[in-house]
Every structure is written in C-alpha cells, then in structure tokens.
Amino acid sequence: MKEITLGIIKPDAVEKKIIGKVISMIESTHLNFVEIKMVSLTKTTLEELYQEHTGKAFLPELIEFMASGPVLLLLLEGENAVNTLRSLCGDTNPDKALPGTIRRDCGEGLPKNAIHASDSQESAKREINLLFPEHQIV
Ligand code: CMP
Numbered sequence: 001m002k003e004i005t006l007g008i009i010k011p012d013a014v015e016k017k018i019i020g021k022v023i024s025m026i027e028s029t030h031l032n033f034v035e036i037k038m039v040s041l042t043k044t045t046l047e048e049l050y051q052e053h054t055g056k057a058f059l060p061e062l063i064e065f066m067a068s069g070p071v072l073l074l075l076l077e078g079e080n081a082v083n084t085l086r087s088l089c090g091d092t093n094p095d096k097a098l099p100g101t102i103r104r105d106c107g108e109g110l111p112k113n114a115i116h117a118s119d120s121q122e123s124a125k126r127e128i129n130l131l132f133p134e135h136q137i138v
Contacts, residue, residue: 001079001080002077002081003077003081004077004137005117005118005121006073006075006076006127007076008072008115009071009074009114009115010065010066010071010112010114011066012065012107012114014069019072021105021106022106025105026074026076026085029078030078030084032076032078035074036073037132039071040067040070041066041131042067043063043067046062046067048130049131050062052123066111073132081124082117082120086119087101089101089103089115090102090104094113094114095109102115103115
C-alpha cells in the first residue's frame, strides 16, 4: 500500500556533515522525497513530537539533544514507506543495529542515533501534520 512517512536527520548527523550519506542511503530504496526542510525544533514542538515517551527517563536528554542544533525533516512516500524507512534505519540503538543500516553506519549511540522514523502510518500523519503544517493530511 502506498504510504507516507517522516524521517528526521538528527543534530548529530547534521553536525557531522553526513546528511548526503543518509539521503543517499534512502535514495537506494524505492521511496520518493516529497519535501525536505531544514529547521531548528523548539522544545515545545519536541514535547509534542515525542508525546508517546512522556514520563520516560530519557525524554529530557532526548529533547535537549534534538533542540541542540538544526535537523533535516524528510517527507517521504512510497509502497510500505513506514516499514521500508524503519528497516533501513535499523535498531534504535546503533550498537545493536545491523551493518548497512543508517543507525549503525551513521549513529553514535543513544540518543545520538542519526535519524528518527515514524513507527506507524498513524504516527506519520500526526508527525507530518505537526512538522509540515503546509501538508495537512487527513
Ligand atoms: P527515535 O526514533 O527518535 O525515537 C525516540 C528516541 O529516543 C530514539 O530515537 C532515541 O534517540 C532516543 N532514545 C531511546 N531510548 C533511549 C535511551 N535509553 N537513552 C537515551 N535516548 C534514547
């Protein structure tokens, strides 16, 4: 089924100047880029983005890190887009991710794991509506 999904190239990867490497890895899949946007996310927006992690011990560190520098927002589409991007990202923990995945090849650890990817079509819609308000999806 044709889906949309959201990727976020995180501040660690932007700082390391490996945006091109991450984009190139995504371009090796069948996914298409609909829109790309470089932004600095506010803590308020990040609290909304990561609402499912409310109360978790790592949330303050995650929000601090995600607000520490610019990120690249990726709006992607294609067949099975959510799982395609998540497979390419690999395990959340770069140490556990397989070679050839973005997090293993580009991440440093937690929370500096190079990329965020929506975990379901519902999350993708919520996240895209939050971060690409010009692309409201119903
Ligand atoms: P992401 O896919 O953006 O979803 C939630 C993020 O929380 C995750 O990637 C990591 O960056 C971060 N994260 C998850 N678990 C931990 C942890 N144990 N310690 C620090 N950060 C974490």
